[in-house]
Amino acid sequence: MAAKRTRLARARKAAGYTQEALAEALDTDRSTIVRWEAGETEPLPHKRLKLAQALKVTASGLEDLLAESLASPAIAEWGSMPTEAEVPSDPMKRRTLMKWGVAATATTGIGIEVFGSIGMADVQRLQRTTERLCNLDHRHGGETLWQAGVATVREANLMLEQGSYRASVGQAMLEATGDLQIRTGWLACDAGRHEVARASFTDALTISRQAGDGEIETRALAGLGFQSNLVGRPREGLRFSRAAEDAARNLGPSSRMTARAASGAVDGAVEAADEVLDAIAGGLDSWRVTLELGRVMRVISTYRAPGVDQLSERYAALVS
Template structure:
């Protein structure tokens, strides 16, 4: 029997060391929202997380031992590689769609002769996964994408094909690798995401494919921005912009690097540079908006640019502008883009808090919870919502705020119940 749960032990040791949750997250490094969920008992710690925080806190193996005891006492489940194991993690429409996206295990067998249709099948799987991500977030989907990545590599290494098929297969595997990276990123699996992006970049170099190269560099830039490294994000975005200049016939593609540059500039407080990058992005959309584009670029609509423009305004502390743009973005995102709508609702709540409007912020955060109730599972949405909940807690005398905090914490409105989110 475990005398003290891992989350409680983590909070005790962290407090004794005088470390805030954010300081620990940076030192480990582990996502702060994940640590918050672990401390509050809403999620179990993996051994890798236990090792990281044990090392960062100098706990001499105490946290590792507790995690191992907890893991040993949990009921055993089917092996993770079994598609039926994956389906138990999902419900409803997501599970139904996911079941058809996991390829059968190849069990080490040679795939034999490979044709263009096999590459096309990989690309189609990526398209379907992106569509599900827009609706539900990446949490329940990234494993499926990695299954297709493994299938692509198996065909490349063991299949029989000619030069034309090889080129198509390299591109298709790189595209599904990018999809896996994006879904892993949206699930907070940053090490998996970075590995996928760098592997896709290597495949793009082998294939001489500037489109995938642009995509990989732009996503690495986005990840750097989100993880608090905007100078690295800016450098990667500039490299993506150079790669995009070599790509012809890919409408909307040049928008992506400009959006990454805009956010990197906003994060460093450079409003002028951020504005210039956003202006360039809108000009490309005005030029290419009516042209057919790759599936992973279809989210680049005027509504999405409003949302990203509003995000930059939020980082630049331009509250009124952020509220206007984010409100427009929320209104324009329908159910097929429920994940993005939830994200912009949370950011609108942040902007309203900056403008000293806690009641309206709580209303926006409640609407985001409604989207999450609709099977959206996204690390980005959840981590930003954790921060909003922390900021709203001191305003619980406002009825709208009290309603949100009560629903968010499952009825526990004591401000101390959100201490782990600080």
């Protein structure tokens, strides 16, 4: 199998390892090394430190090696992406893969190993991935990026199912996974992959109930409302949007802003976005808030509604 991560393969050879020898050093099998170098799978968190040490590179250096890809510009900038073998072409298989995230489903045919201890560093890596996907979405759109979301969601589900972690880490991982599911849903919507979008938003809603996170619930319902409208089910979209409004009543302005914009309530979104800008101007520092604000502003700016021009000018001044 030809190596797609050629720099990773070169680093292995420079460190004096054959694929068999590296597999032995990492207590795994050669087929796992082959899949890493082919760009088909990612080393799991508990293997990355050992792999970096074996290759005599830093943790960030290993991430650079793993980021190599021969795909489209958006994927190349993103880093390693799943192949078609990782994202089944059959819609029912894809929904099953993402909807349940059960280890037996997610690991079929890819040789995933059991996770070790999961910590906040893994949660933060998941959060950075979500942020990176959002930034790339703004530059490239979701045509291919949704696949990266699917692959990372699968890894997050495996960590939740197979990893060992404290209750606080588990809670944070659930919330980070819910955020990632919502981002994946938007990417899939942009790409016209509505079965993936639906499954992603539905998964996020399920996670919100497990985590007791009202913000994720609101955003997931808003996403479902938006997606329903896109596929020609406006009554269903209205029901989801009303549910999002109900869920948002007990939340702060950031979640209200997102829910209203996604459901098409532009006037309400303008009002809520103004509140968010007030909060940011007052020192609020939240990557989640600012990333969602950027998406909402793109939606709002396409409408001619009271306050839109003034809000756009205020947002432009904030980010300039």
